[in-house]
Amino acid sequence: MILLVLVGSFAVVGSVSSLFVRSASLDTADSTAPALVGVQDVFASVAEANTAATAAFLATDATGVEDRINRNLYQDAIRRAAAQSEDVSATIGDDAEAHEALKDIAVSLNAYSGRIEASRVESINRLPGADDELRQALQLVSGDIADSVATVTERGQVQLDDERTTGRWLTWGAIALGVITLAALLRVQAGLLRRTNRILNPLLVLATALLATVVGYLVIGPTARAQALDQASTGGYDTIATTSAIQTAAFDLQSQLSLKILDGQGGGLDDAHASVESQIAAVSAAVDSERERAAADNLEIRWARYAEVATAIEDEVDAGRRDEAVALFQGEGLSTFNGLNTAVESVLSDNRQQFLDGVDRARSAVAITPFLTIILPVLAALAILLAIQRRLGEYR
């Protein structure tokens, strides 16, 4: 009877723990991981919109004719940012702080769009205040929007860490209970062996095997899940975070360049250059495949081209040649920046896939555990019951 209680308890604790783990894995795969990746995309889109809007503004300011290509790029990017923000909101789960930050992003995006439109109209109509509107728009991106994105990212990471540890102690408890149950079962069998001189009771052996399988799965499944999540984290998400930081730093540099052109002055941007370079070095050091190596090399080349042009733009501004600076910004500046940005996106895309694949492997690792932790102990209990009935029959 004690044995049956132990098996029943093991089934309950084991299935509850595995359901917890499975549920956490599903949350990670369907919610947290896509949201973490998605929020990086939001900022990338906003920053791209910002760069295009600035380029369009500077061109319009210089010629009085609207720069259609950059205007279109801006509209595409801002529309994409809004859609991505909604996607993140739909997938991030019920974290209140994250939702609050996402609301802030939506509000800031509206405010940002308003300022860009105001600066556009004022610029086309040669009205005063266009520069100020653009400056405030740039500050919205590097201030409010960047802060909100950081909050969502932070909440996502906390959620991911929670999900990684969810059910851990319960699983160990289930394993311990399983081991105790197995020990009790073996002890019963040993007693029977002594009393009956029979070699083995096949039904109890079957029950032992079934319970051992469940214990094995409780060890292997969560371990494989943890390994897959670790790999996803180190091989994918960490690089995503670093690459996103590159993107943020590059966009920040581009914004600073814009402000420098607008104001006709400002300090050197050496720190911004150094920041991007150190992060690119970090990405290069973290590559773990030939494809990633190629993407990282491409990133370095594209960065070098952009950095050279950015420095030339700075030199023009410092020398008081605003028109030349605007022309460079419009031409090679924007071209090399787009080259850099799409190279960053390529690295992000590869690592994003690696991260999501890892998360998916983690989910698969524990997919059948709840089923096994319910069905196999029930079968084991039936086998034990049957064995007891037979033993009683023999006794009578």
Next chain:
Amino acid sequence: MTGSGRRRPGRIRAGGTPTAAPVARRSVLSRRRFLALAGAAGLTACVDAGDDRTIDLGGRDRLRILNWPDYIDADENDLTDYPGGTLAELSTERRMSIDYEPGYTDNIDGFELVLDRAVNADEPAYDIVVPTNWRAAQMINNGWVEPIPIEIVPNHSNIDPAFLTNSWDRGCRFQMPWQAGITGIAYDPAQVEALIGGPITSIAQLFEPALAGRVGFIGEMREAVGLVMLANGDDPSRPTGPAAAAALDRIVELDDRGQIGAFTFEDFAPRLASGELAAAMAWSGDAALLQAGRPDIEFVVPDEGAIQWFDTMVIPARAANVAAAGRFMDFVYDPANAARITRWVGYISPVLGVQEFLADQGGDDAALAANPLLFPDLATRARLFTWGGLDQDTEDLLDEQYAALLPEA
């Protein structure tokens, strides 16, 4: 034949303004004339069917490429495997055997040829095909292509950023542009002056009654409709169904009233040269070729703008030799190798460094580097529109309606 197809040939000699093709290339020009004439009879999509040649260069790998006719450098005998040429150099340097077929004659029939083999066969017939951008976008969206193996294409970093920001393949992860071109207006200044009293600077001038029957419209729907959209004040890089339909209606109306003398592909050139047409929607590379023999012919990017397109290399899904395809792409993205192709085909190279390479060579090459049709400046680029794409059903309908205007095969 479904009609709305494109031939993308063209070659120019160095010298800024293209020079006349040498006598040794007569066979090429003869075939071109033949093609143009056949095009006038509505045969443009199938005239090159017998022109496929298999070039076995020897070596370890075997790469199968399907490209447009006359779209890679060739010698005076029109052989693409001539010593020193792209294919021979590639064969030597990367030790691979190449089957190069210049048999992709349009984006409808040519595409279906590839599509059938890609979808219905376990292994597609080619490792690289070169559809036009809008068709490549459809292939990518449908998952019919392999990713570019960038680990063996270090020169991927030489893609001009102007080609990296397409929404359908940001960063060129699934395609690498081969050549790009402009569809603008080519015209005979003397005839146009006599008919409308001045040069052509806008698309709207093509609709003037004085030019009735003397105007050529390009046979590619997206380019003709795109140009008319520009004339209507619409943006073909962000087309809407109603705007495109309005442009098509206008083309039908122009055709009904006899304004359009011919729907042409590359055959706009002989028709302009012969005086049959006074002005025509034209491809920049072919216009440059025409100018080789008729320097008086003008090619303009109209005030409203012009259409830019590009043909792009893709690797069909399940292609047998993805690695060799990557090696080929890497080779042709080396600026020196890309410059060799540019010298010959006369279209816009998507490879960074080609202009500088040609400029550094001096002489005729330097003049080529200064050719605005090959290397448009920023102001010109700002007036170029790439067809933005509509949903598949709308595009199919427009294709069908436009094809109905073209001469029957």
